[in-house]
Amino acid sequence: MNDNDPQSGFTPGQFRERFRIPGGMRGAPGVYLCGNSLGAQPRAAVDAVDSELERWATLGVAGHFDGPTAWTEYHELLSTPLARLCGARDIEVVATGTLTANLHQMLISFYRPKGTRRRILVEKGSFPSDRYAVASQVHLHGLDPEHDVVELAPRRDGLLHEEDIEDYLEHYGDQVALVLWPGVQYATGQVFDTARICRAARKAGAAVGLDLAHAVGNVPLNLHEEGPDFAVWCSYKYLNAGPGAIAGLFVHERHARFDGPRLAGWWGQDVHTRFQMRPRFRPEAGAAGWQLSTLPILATAPLLASLQMFEDAGGMPALRHASLALSGYLAHLVHEELGEEIEIITPLEPHRRGCQLSMRLHAGEAAGRRLLERLQAHGVTCDWRGPDIIRAAPAPLYNTREDVERFIELTGRLLAADRG
Known part of the structure; x- marks a missing residue:
C-alpha cells in the first residue's frame, strides 16, 4: 500500500508536530512505537487542561x-x-x-x-x-x-x-x-x-x-x-x-x-x-x-x-489507510532485513492486524529482553509482554516511515553486535 497515495487523505506522521514525542539520545528526537500501551502526548492536551x-x-x-x-x-x-x-x-x-x-x-x-x-x-x-x-x-x-x-x-x-x-x-x-x-x-x-x-x-x-x-x-x-x-x-x-x-x-x-x-x-x-x-x-x-x-x-x-x-485527520477510514501502510512497511522490513532472527506473530493479512506488530526473537526470552533494553537506551521505545513478546506499534497520527526505518536499522545493528 502506498502511504503517499493522495486518495488516502492522510500521510503517516502528518500530525507529528501536534505531539510531544518522548526524546531520544542527547536531545535527539525519539522513536516512540508504544501507542498500544500509552499514546504520545498531544500538545493540545496541555491547553485543554x-x-x-x-x-x-x-x-x-x-x-x-x-x-x-x-x-x-x-x-x-x-x-x-x-x-x-x-x-x-x-x-x-x-x-x-x-x-x-x-x-x-x-x-x-x-x-x-x-x-x-x-x-x-x-x-x-x-x-x-x-x-x-x-x-x-x-x-x-x-x-x-x-x-x-x-x-x-x-x-x-x-x-x-x-x-x-x-x-x-x-x-x-x-x-x-x-x-x-x-x-x-x-x-x-x-x-x-x-x-x-x-x-x-x-x-x-x-x-x-x-x-x-x-x-x-x-x-x-x-x-x-x-x-x-x-x-x-x-x-x-x-x-x-x-x-x-x-x-x-x-x-x-x-x-x-x-x-x-x-x-x-x-x-x-x-x-x-x-x-x-x-x-x-x-x-x-x-x-x-x-x-x-x-x-x-x-x-x-x-x-x-x-x-x-x-x-481533523478525516476519521478512521483515512487513518486506517495510513496505519496499514505503516504496519505493512514495518512487516516488510522485518522480513527482509531481520527475518532470520525475528518472527512476527501478528497475522499479516490487512483485516487481521492493526497498528501493533508483535515479535519474538528466535534466540529466546533473555535475548528479547536484552534487545528491548538496548533499544530503549538508544531512544527507541517499544514494550514487552511476557513471556517473550516485543510489541511495536507505529501510530499513524505521529509515527513516520523514518521511525520504522530507524527501528529496523538499530535493531539490526544491535543484533549484529550480539553475534560478534
Whole structure:
C-alpha cells in the first residue's frame, strides 16, 4: 500500500508536530512505537487542561454550569466524536469511569446466569484485568470460575480463530450466558471479526460484550450494526488521552431504556432532575445512564483535545489507510532485513492486524529482553509482554516511515553486535 497515495487523505506522521514525542539520545528526537500501551502526548492536551484549570480558578463552582464547556454537560462534547470512532449513535456511547470499573458495571447488568446457562466465554490469555473481573463476577453469583469461566485456547499457530468460537457456541451455547471478547488481542495484536462473534453469540442466545482497549482509535469499528450488548475501552492508548484518562463504554440502543439490574450513581440520573436531589433513581437514556460519579474534568479534557485530531485527520477510514501502510512497511522490513532472527506473530493479512506488530526473537526470552533494553537506551521505545513478546506499534497520527526505518536499522545493528 502506498502511504503517499493522495486518495488516502492522510500521510503517516502528518500530525507529528501536534505531539510531544518522548526524546531520544542527547536531545535527539525519539522513536516512540508504544501507542498500544500509552499514546504520545498531544500538545493540545496541555491547553485543554490549562483552560479548565483557569475556569476553576475564575469561576469556581459556577464552572459546572457556565460556558461552552460547562462541566455538567462536558461528557456530551465527546459523544459525537466517540460515536464516529465506534460506528455508534450518540446515545450509545459515553466517556466515563475506568476500563475495569466499566467492565464490572456491564457485567452486573448483562451477565445474568440462570439455570444451566451460566458460563462466560473468554479467550485464553486474555488481559489479566478482564480475567479477574469475570472470575469475581462469577463468584458474586455463587458460582465457581473453575467451571463457569471457559477459556478458548489458541491453535498451534498461537492465534485464536473465529470458527472455534462458533463451534463452541454451536455445541455448548445453551450453557453460555455471556461472551466477552477483545476487538484486538493485546499480546499478539490479532484483530478479530467482531461482527462474526456477535452473530454467533446472539444465535446461541448469549449476551455479548467487547473489550476494545486495543481497538478503539486503532481499527474501524461498527458497533451499532454489529450489535454487541456492550463494549468498554480505555482512552490512554491510541486515543492519546494520558495515563489514567477517562475511559468509555457503549451500550446498544436496544437497551436505551434498560430495566435490568445496574449499579447506580447520581451522574447517571436523568439530567433534568439530577440536581433536584430526589431519592429515586431515574437513569438517563442510553449509555449515559451507567455513569456513576461526577466527571473528572482534568482527566477528560485531554481526550477532548485528542478526539479533535481524529476529526481533523478525516476519521478512521483515512487513518486506517495510513496505519496499514505503516504496519505493512514495518512487516516488510522485518522480513527482509531481520527475518532470520525475528518472527512476527501478528497475522499479516490487512483485516487481521492493526497498528501493533508483535515479535519474538528466535534466540529466546533473555535475548528479547536484552534487545528491548538496548533499544530503549538508544531512544527507541517499544514494550514487552511476557513471556517473550516485543510489541511495536507505529501510530499513524505521529509515527513516520523514518521511525520504522530507524527501528529496523538499530535493531539490526544491535543484533549484529550480539553475534560478534
